[in-house]
Amino acid sequence: MKILLVGAGLSGAVIARELAEAGHQCRVIDARSHIAGNCHTERDADTGVMMHVYGPHIFHTDDKGVWDYVNRFARFLPFQNRVKTTSQGRVYSLPVNLLTINQFFGTTLRPDEARAFIEEKADTSITDPQTFEEQALRFVGPELYEAFFKGYTEKQWGCSPTELPASILKRLPVRFNYDDNYFFHRFQGMPEDGYTAMIAAILDHPGITVELDTPYVPQMAQEADHTFWSGPLDGYFDYRLGHLGYRTLDFERFTYQGDYQGCAVMNYGDRDVPHTRITEHKHFSPWETHEGSVCYREYSRAAEPDDIPYYPIRMVEEKELLAQYVRLAEDSQCVTFVGRLGTYRYLDMDVTIREALDTALYFKESISSKKPILAFVVPPI
Ligand SMILES: Cc1cc2nc3c(=O)[nH]c(=O)nc-3n(C[C@H](O)[C@H](O)[C@H](O)COP(=O)(O)OP(=O)(O)OC[C@H]3O[C@@H](n4cnc5c(N)ncnc54)[C@H](O)[C@@H]3O)c2cc1C
Secondary structure (H helix, E strand, O other), X not given: XXXXXXXXXXXXXXXXXXXXXXXXXXXXXXXXXXXXXXXXXXXXXXXXXXXXXXXXXOEEEOOXXXXXXXXXXOOEEOOOOOOEEEEOOEEEEOOOOHHHHHHHHOOOOOHHHHHHHHHHHOOOOOOOOOEHHHHHHHHXXXXXHHHHHHHHHXXXXXXXXXXXXXXXXXXXXXXOOOOOOOOOOOEEEEEOOXXXXXXXXXXXXXXXXXXXXXXXXXXXXXXXXXXXXXXXXXXXXXXXXXXXXXXXXXXXXXXXEOOOOOOOEEEEOOOOOOOOEEEEHHHHOOOOOOOEXXXXXXXXXXXXXXXXXXXXXXXXXXXXXXXXXXXXXXXXXXXXXXXXXXXXXXXXXXXXXHHHHHXXXXXXXXXXXXXXXXXXXXXXX
16 A cells, blocks of 8 residues: 655654555655654764754663664663752752752651651642642642742743642652662663664665655645654644644753763753753763763743644643544544644653554554554544
8 A cells, every 4th residue: 555654753654664564655754854753863063962953862661562673773772861950059869869858858868767757748638639739749748849840840831830730740759769760661771873863774664765845735645545644633634723732842052062061951940040951962872972062951831833842731721622633533534643743642752652563553454354444543532
């Protein structure tokens, strides 16, 4: 069959590869001038540093199948994300762990003591937390909430934590040991030559053609037997019901000779500091040596129609609009919506790959059993 894949990010690339290996002809298009979507990496022309152009990407997963898959296409080197935060004029370790607690309160507590100490601080009058703020106060108390959660969350989401659902914050967002590895997953690493080289290897198959600087036009779908759409769900329908809300990011690039901050990611928890974090990209490739350094100062704000959509907002209003777009999508023929934009969800890379592999399998099985192909393999709601 002739398959059109809109988007040369992870979703489009993985589905194209799986279907090309099954003998289908895959045409991958992307409006941008490069492959890899938001995972795109490229070397900075001045310093040689490998840049995560759309923000830092750390690969982590518990899915052995996905880990084996990415290792087919790239050599992964060990990398663990160890984030720091500047709050109220001091630097602390994140996620909030025993070191953070002991530094913040000037204590030398052991795990059990720290647990009891934080339980004392928690507001136990909140029995059924509904909002982010109630959840935080219920589990960590006012001091840690103010220093590490409140200001950062306000900047990231552009609203008060009293307006955000409790579900955004994990049940107990504190560790009572010295583990400062940001992710819990068994497999973690960075592709040695960057994500774009990995995705180029995924797309490197005789059954796949890639066209860049090529925005979708409906004529393309008419020339194909089936379309996989990894662009914005509302974009497929020309935003006819309105725009689904996203947060976007502005990156202010600056350079430095030497080591600017000594770590890859430094958060800024205070409300009066306008940026949410600074990322120093050479620390994402600790096996490389560069004299020069490139950093991104990162700001979050509501996305306007021409901005790059980063984080779906998915509050009550957006979910109502999403439900309407889902109904339109389900009435469409010969198109399946995939990926972070096509299903309007935040997806880590490993989840994106898992869903893409499952989607390709579903498609192949549906074709061989002559079943209709659904608009969504993973429902967005
Ligand atoms: C700031 C940020 C940091 C992240 N950090 C991590 C991390 O540390 N670890 C992790 O696992 N995941 C991370 N992610 C998630 C990761 O970026 C996604 O999992 C991944 O990008 C999803 O791939 P995709 O192919 O679905 O979407 P995308 O990468 O967005 O690809 C979609 C592509 O479709 C193209 N397109 C859209 N519309 C059209 C059109 N009309 N015509 C033609 N082409 C079109 C776009 O140009 C784009 O290239 C992060 C995400 C963000 C926003």
